[in-house]
Amino acid sequence: MGCFAFKGGKGRRRPAGGGKPPPAEPKPDGPKRSKASSSSASTPTRSIQELSEERGAARLRVFGLEELGSATNGFSRALKIGEGGFGSVYRAFFRSAAGGRVVLAVKRLNQRSLQGHKQWLAEVQFLGVLEHPNLVKLVGYCAVDSEAGKHRLLVYEFMPNKTLDDHLFSRAHPPLPWRTRLQIMAGAARGLDYLHRGLPEVQVIYRDFKASNVLLDGEFRPKLSDFGLAREGPTEGRTHVSTAVVGTHGYAAPDYIETGHLTVKSDVWGFGVVLYEILTGRRSVERSRPAEEQKLLGWVRQHPPGGDSFRTIMDPRLGGRYPLATAREAARLADRCLGKNPKERPDMAEVVEELERVLRMEPAPATPKR
Structure with a gap:
């Protein structure tokens, strides 16, 4: 999918409706990383969390919960295109800055998933850093805490031929x-x-x-x-x-x-x-x-x-x-x-x-x- 700008602004911004950046949590079962002098993949020098804080903030857009609800027609069953242990995936429609229609995929965390938040955070951190033609592109995310619970969503490029x-x-x-x-x-x-x-x-x-x-x-x-x-x-x-x-x-x-x-x-x-x-x-x-x-x-x-x-x-x-x-x-x-x-x-x-x-x-x- 080609690059696009959403109507109302480019890049990362804090939307009205409670969107916020993901917390910088360390991976619970990951070892502490030593500062090695080599820069090869076999002797890493940076952690994904460090790289995410540096690069992900510039690459990923923060979406509002209301915005994603509108784009999916209230998370309509008619727009559901997949479901897994993480939650459900929906086709979502947005307006570009030029007034055209942009189709994306929205993955919504199942709030009953015990491992869901950890996996959501891993996706935000890894895909905020990784970039390759054979990796799906993460466009942005939504993290909203309300009286109704914690809402965690991911927004990807849309892949029309499924899996x-x-x-x-x-x-x-x-x-x-x-x-x-x-x-x-x-x-x-x-x-x-x-x-x-x-x-x-x-x-x-x-x-x-x-x-x-x-x-x-x-x-x-x-x-x-x-x-x-x-x-x-x-x-x-x-x-x-x-x-x-x-x-x-x-x-x-x-x-x-x-x-x-x-x-x-x-x-x-x-x-x-x-x-x-x-x-x-x-x-x-x-x-x-x-x-x-x-x-x-x-x-x-x-x-x-x-x-x-x-x-x-x-x-x-x-x-x-x-x-x-x-x-x-x-x-x-x-x-x-x-x-x-x-x-x-x-x-x-x-x-x-x-x-x-x-x-x-x-x-x-x-x-x-x-």
Whole structure:
């Protein structure tokens, strides 16, 4: 979505109606950050909170609760486009300074969510700092405390094609072509690579990579969303972050589940799971399947990429319209991402390079005849 200015002013401002900046709270389970002399991502020198206070204030707009209520027609059910553990997401309509209509997405915190405020704050802090074509853009936020309770909302760019999850698993959408699937995964990999090594001051671990967190714009370009569980990477001299195990069942790396040691290789594991999802058209866990097929990773291991039975795992909705050689290469890459030893998994830069190589193996789209 292009840049725009709202009618009545640009940038960050305090609206009438009680909007206020987010409190500068430290992450409750995060380690204190040492002031390292190096500026590489492996030895971070700044915290996300520090960077947020410095950059987020200039990038994010503070919205009023009444303004968001008006833009969503009173948070009308007719404008609801999604719902999750955080709360509900609505399509919202605003007027630009030029008088045109701007469509955005508003996420409203469920006030009964115990972890909601912490995740809301994490999104404001991370997305106020992070900026990449394959990350969703946070436009602003709303934080209002009233007698009725605490109101916490986020305002994002609107993504008209919903999520990768919708297009893989919902019959309401036509099946995604094979090349589009690879292009989506390559873009998502670029987003993760940026998180892991794109900022000189700090490394970011996404911690919740799954198909429902990959949003798709009007051209099916992917953007990672939902940074409520994101964490800063290890500080200088450390190999991992020790934290309570959170995430989504079926996507968390076994080494993270067993030890609580979080690294960027935890994200690589989740990426490998979704790579098999785009191959098979199946979710990581499907209880409606026969017992031996309920867990995706256990099932695909019975049909390795080089084996004669490999074709049997491919998504039947593709109708055989994919080059077998590129499908095998994508599965081999997924297997590497799912290596038992996290140190042997590729980093995301290597994953990007490999997916781009696989895409180059694809035959060029036929040029329409005049």
